[in-house]
Amino acid sequence: MDMSQIKDTAKQDVDVAVSVRGVSKNYGDVEALKDLSLDFPRGELTSLLGPSGCGKTTLLKIIAGLLEPTSGQVEVNGKTVTGPGPNRAFVFQDFALLPWATVLRNVAFGLELRGVAKSERESIAEKYIKDVGLAGFENSYPHELSGGMRQRVGLARALSVDAKVLLLDEPFSAVDEQTRRKFQEDLLALVKNENKTFIFVTHSIEEAVYVSDQIAILLPRPSRVSEIIRPSGFRDKPVDQIRRDREYLDIVDKIWASLRNYVE
């Protein structure tokens, strides 16, 4: 009993990077989000998981500052979000690459908008292009790349601005299954090596459990956080052991059991 209380207080002291407080969002008469509160611990990956139409992406865009909440507020490092900021970078579901620009210019685009000099931003971009495994494609155009490679460009662009919070909006939903698995492994390495906070929207239960330190289950109409799950046992295991871990399988089943009623 005592032990568990100690553990609870320890949890509350977790260093919070992003905190969502009582956020509601209405589109006309439709309540997309209702009084939603959620904390995102620093240096960890938190998934927003839920059936389609539950407002995951809306919440992510509110954190990004792209949408304004109807009420409530979002704090990043203790400061209230009023719009997009340099401490957050976004990875888009449809990649959002400039078709007329080379991979190099696309990756450097975030820095370009921040007014970084050309030679400097290109050398930074080249480093991240190499990091995501696209060395040699600097002068290719997006249409010459496969879906997976395009998303690597999107990821490199988000990494190159060196934001402390990375927002990923279903980044792997438009790539094929095998590329996706590789991405998930790379993402785990990224979370471990970069000291960044990741907020990850997905509709795949397996994906969420596989990559997350914390999973927030959202239920729809109006959206609220129904449950927060923190997998603990398999996070330090090698990537190829996770999918056969007992706890991994249990959590996947448990989440499906609670979501299945909401899926038409």
Added chain:
Amino acid sequence: MRHRSLILKFLSAVIVFGTWEIAGRIPVSYAFPTFFESMLALVNLTLDGTIFTAYAETLKPLVVGVCISTVLGIGFGLWIGLSEKFDWLFSPIFIVMQAAPLAALIPLLVMAYGIGLTSKVFVVCIMAMPVIVLNTSSAVRNTPSSLKEMGRSFLASDTEIILKIIIPAASPIIFSGLRLGVSAGFIGAILSELKITPTGVGDIITYSRSIADYPSMYAAIFSIIVLAVLFLNLLEKVETHLFRGNVRGYVSD
């Protein structure tokens, strides 16, 4: 592949000119010369310099009109595409301009602006501008919203979003509007020379018809078509040079 497209171009030219030659030889009408007669007349017009003095005259309203239409057209198009209020205010004008039977309105223009360059420039603009404006505005309005969001999330200012995202994204459709506008401008230039005062190429056409020198008349018509085609090709080259990756359309398609 490149080689093949050249052969195809050559082949289609042979078919068109061959048909022209045959039709001229039948003849379908006494007022319709053969291809070779027309080309011979074109060579003659070139050798005695008539065609150059004619174009010096015709190109004036054409170039001025096309330049005005391009700058104003793209400017208006951007504005209309970006602001709903402006769309509501100005779109109807250009739609009316596009649908108006221009030839019937020319006397009105002449009454207002006389028979000089001004009226002719107006005719070119009325022909060229609407399609440039309407294409530009609809391209701007249809910029993929995820690109604009991307710009915002990476801290682009409004000006940067317009210059670095909206305009390049809209450029394929803006350029196709320019191509249509410029070819309409060519039509406008000749129309104004036929309807207002016979000068330049319009003069060659009118004069040769009145003295039944049909080969020269068709030579003049042919030359203006060739000029228009050359100019449109140049425009296309400029476009591919400026926006190389756009050739294959949007990435998210």
